[in-house]
Amino acid sequence: MVAPVTRTGAGYRRYDADAVARLRLARALRELGMGMAVIRDVVGERRDLAEVAGAHADAIEARIATLQLQLAVLRSATHRRPDIEELTTMTDLARLPAAERDAIVHGFVARTMRDVCPSPYREGIFAATPGLPGEPTAEQAAAWRATSPGRWRRPPR
Secondary structure (H helix, E strand, O other): EEEEEEEOOOOEEEOOOHHHHHHHHHHHHHHHOHHHHHHHHHHOOOHHHHHHHHHHHHHHHHHHHHHHHHHHHHHHHHHHHHOOHHHHHHHHHHHHHHHHHHHHHHHHHHHOOOOOOOHHHHHHHHHHOOOOOOOOOOHHHHHHOOOOOOOOOOOOO
């Protein structure tokens, strides 16, 4: 990745200040979880550090969101002691994109408000219905199952 400037008589590598800086950069990027191919590209100045850091930060944020959803389902399972079907359904719901989770809530409200008149009132309820957050609490995870009992189908694995 970084070629030594010289070698000592005993074969030890010697680096100049620029090479040491590139090695320190490589180590820092590795400690931040980046792969060797990306590190080689950044150290070799084939890719921009800011662009790579931004993409890696986005990937970490996505992983954190996934972990938070998993944590919410596990916390809910800890407190509610669901059966196997309920736990697998909550897990599948947690994996859905936010738009699909919101559609489930909208469907629940539509079924609940089906007979409510007048129509402007019903539309007001739809407009005021909050979407499920990207980082739900354990209670919100437990509510997913309650919004559509028997109507939600798990996505294929």
